[in-house]
Amino acid sequence: MHTGFVFGLFFVGLLFSVQQHIPLLYPLLLGLAAFTALAMRQGHSLRSLGSMMLAGSRKSLIVIKIFVLIGVITAVWRSAGTISTIVYYGIAWMPGDYFLPGAFLLCSLVSFLLGTSFGTAGTIGVVLMVLAQSGHMDVSMAAGAIIAGAYFGDRSSPMSSSANLVAVLTGTNLYDNLKNMFRSAWIPFFLSTLAYVWLSQNHPLQFQADSISQEIAATFNLSPFTLLPALVILILGACRTDVKLAMGVSILLGVFLSLWVQQVSAMQLFHYVIWGYTSDHTGFFAGIIQGGGLFSMLNVALIVLISSAYAGIFAGTNLLQNFENALMKLSQRTSPFASLLLSSLGTAAFSCNQTLAILLTYQLAHKTYASCRLSASRLALDLENSVVLLSVVIPWNIAGAVPAAALGADASFIPYAFYLFLVPLWWLLKSRKPTGLD
Numbered sequence: 001m002h003t004g005f006v007f008g009l010f011f012v013g014l015l016f017s018v019q020q021h022i023p024l025l026y027p028l029l030l031g032l033a034a035f036t037a038l039a040m041r042q043g044h045s046l047r048s049l050g051s052m053m054l055a056g057s058r059k060s061l062i063v064i065k066i067f068v069l070i071g072v073i074t075a076v077w078r079s080a081g082t083i084s085t086i087v088y089y090g091i092a093w094m095p096g097d098y099f100l101p102g103a104f105l106l107c108s109l110v111s112f113l114l115g116t117s118f119g120t121a122g123t124i125g126v127v128l129m130v131l132a133q134s135g136h137m138d139v140s141m142a143a144g145a146i147i148a149g150a151y152f153g154d155r156s157s158p159m160s161s162s163a164n165l166v167a168v169l170t171g172t173n174l175y176d177n178l179k180n181m182f183r184s185a186w187i188p189f190f191l192s193t194l195a196y197v198w199l200s201q202n203h204p205l206q207f208q209a210d211s212i213s214q215e216i217a218a219t220f221n222l223s224p225f226t227l228l229p230a231l232v233i234l235i236l237g238a239c240r241t242d243v244k245l246a247m248g249v250s251i252l253l254g255v256f257l258s259l260w261v262q263q264v265s266a267m268q269l270f271h272y273v274i275w276g277y278t279s280d281h282t283g284f285f286a287g288i289i290q291g292g293g294l295f296s297m298l299n300v301a302l303i304v305l306i307s308s309a310y311a312g313i314f315a316g317t318n319l320l321q322n323f324e325n326a327l328m329k330l331s332q333r334t335s336p337f338a339s340l341l342l343s344s345l346g347t348a349a350f351s352c353n354q355t356l357a358i359l360l361t362y363q364l365a366h367k368t369y370a371s372c373r374l375s376a377s378r379l380a381l382d383l384e385n386s387v388v389l390l391s392v393v394i395p396w397n398i399a400g401a402v403p404a405a406a407l408g409a410d411a412s413f414i415p416y417a418f419y420l421f422l423v424p425l426w427w428l429l430k431s432r433k434p435t436g437l438d
Contacts, residue, residue: 003319006038007350014352018396023299024353028306035310039317049313056312060304063165067297067304069247070159071273073229074119074292076254078277079264081220082229084289086110087124088216091131099137099205100196103128104145104419108189111153113230115160117392119291120150121403126288127212129407135205143409144416145196147392150403151420152189155388156181158243159233162354162388165304169362170380175240180381184430188422195418215283221261229254300355307356314363328368336372337382337431340365341424344387345394354391354399361387385427389420 013027036049077083086109094102106128111120125146132142154160156178163181167174216222229250236246258264264272272278276293279286314320323343331339340361347360361383369379392400395411404413414420 003038003322006034010034011350014350015396018352018398018401024398025299025302025306028303028310028356032306032309032313035313035319039313039319042317044317048316052312052316053309054312056308056310056315057305058308059168059311060165060308062168063161063304064301065244066159066161066164066247067301068294069244069251070115070161071292071294071297073159073247073251073254074114074116074296075272075277075294076251076258076269076292077114077229078289078292079262079269079272080229080254080257081222081226081262082254082257083110083114083123084216084220084285085222085224085226086113086230087127087285088213088222090124091127091213096135097204098197098200099132099135100141100145100200100203101193103132103142104149104193104196107146107149108152111150112157113153113159113233115153115157115163117147117150117154117399117403118406120153121146122291122406123288125150125403125407127285129409130284131212132205133408137205138203139407139409140412141199141203141416143404143407143413144418146407147400147403147413148192148417148419151389151392151417155384155423156185158237159247161300161304162358163384164243165355165358166362166380166383166388169359170366170376170383172376172380174243175237176377177380177384178237180377181384184381184385184427185419185423188419188426191422192418199416212285215281215285219279219281219283219286223261225261226257229257303353304355307351307353307359310356311359311363314360320360320363324364324367327364328371331368331372335431336365336368336374337386337428339368340382341386341390341428344383344390348387348391348394348397348399352394352397354388354397357387357391357397357399358383382427382431386424389423392420393417 010031013030017024017027039049040046090106107120107125110124111117114120128146129142154162157163158174158178164174167177232250232253233246236249258269272293274293275295276291278290327339327343343364344361348357351357351360366379391397393414404410
């Protein structure tokens with residue numbers, strides 16, 4: 001069995017599952033079996049391969065813990081009215097002729113607080129998309145601004161699973177990584193905002209948000225106190241508090257607000273935490289605010305766990321050795337980040353999901369960075385400035401396909417998701433000079 005054949009078969013299986021809306025777990029499990037068989041043909045025992053898988057999966061345990069907290073916090077924030085309050089005031093303060101920059105900035109804020117692109121696109125993103133459609137805004141432009149903002153937090157929130165995964169893989173400090181991310185991307189963020197201002201001025205939007213605002217006000221008690229769970233994440237994050245502790249405090253505040261401000265019963269709240277928030281009210285917003293909970297994180301947690309098992313096999317069997325050598329030669333001709341950028345496009349296209357793309361890119365690049373005497377912090381930053389964002393611009397990768405589908409858009413959003421490709425392009429130019437992380 002040839003290595004290239006197995007990789008090709010795996011890619012076809014992943015691509016087919018995305019096109020046919022088959023859960024990624026099935027091709028991932030089949031691929032894991034195929035790579036295990038390939039490694040056994042090369043002389044590795046099943047016992048040793050099992051140890052490799054376990055070693056790889058152990059790296060994901062810290063991320064799985066974060067997933068548990070994310071599942072709880074997204075349900076509690078819904079029941080506490082935190083998300084609804086952010087949506088209510090965000091829409092109220094957003095002028096129509098600045099809709100696109102407003103959507104980008106609002107989604108950036110919500111995604112930073114939630115740490116999830118899918119959750120952002122599925123809540124505030126859906127509201128903004130409906131407003132865009134009602135005001136005859138180009139769907140691709142609106143989706144581009146929303147998804148770009150959603151991935152601002154996916155990249156740089158202390159609650160982001162990808163940020164935590166990169167920190168674990170590289171053995172770096174999460175908050176140091178976040179600080180480096182903000183330093184390296186503020187110019188692309190500013191340029192993206194300016195681009196959306198220009199687009200909005202040329203494509204003004206006239207929308208009526210009264211019905212949605214009235215529905216939110218009728219459903220939730222919009223007390224300023226409902227913002228406390230979000231504010232505590234910002235404050236404790238600025239104090240470099242452990243993200244698990246910060247999320248725990250936020251959850252406790254959300255529980256208090258759910259019980260005493262929103263008048264949710266303890267039994268209802270427990271149900272929300274496990275299965276996700278549901279609303280007894282009817283209306284458009286009541287339909288999209290539902291979600292969260294531990295069960296919502298089960299699928300993505302299994303994807304991370306299985307993807308980490310892949311990483312363990314690849315590390316222990318050197319199945320990627322030829323690719324690693326090719327990228328090392330490319331880095332000598334260009335630069336380490338240029339070779340990592342190219343490999344991230346390949347892994348994002350090959351793996352069809354962000355998690356496996358991050359793991360594969362790290363596996364391919366970490367020896368090159370070590371040989372070039374670049375620090376682990378530099379590798380972490382380069383991963384965040386490449387594969388984390390570029391996974392979204394691959395049309396068949398679920399990182400972009402799922403949020404686009406939730407918004408009722410397609411791959412035409414990609415040219416308008418400025419932040420997603422301005423960050424890698426800017427860092428490609430910037431990384432030619434010493435960064436202080438080398």
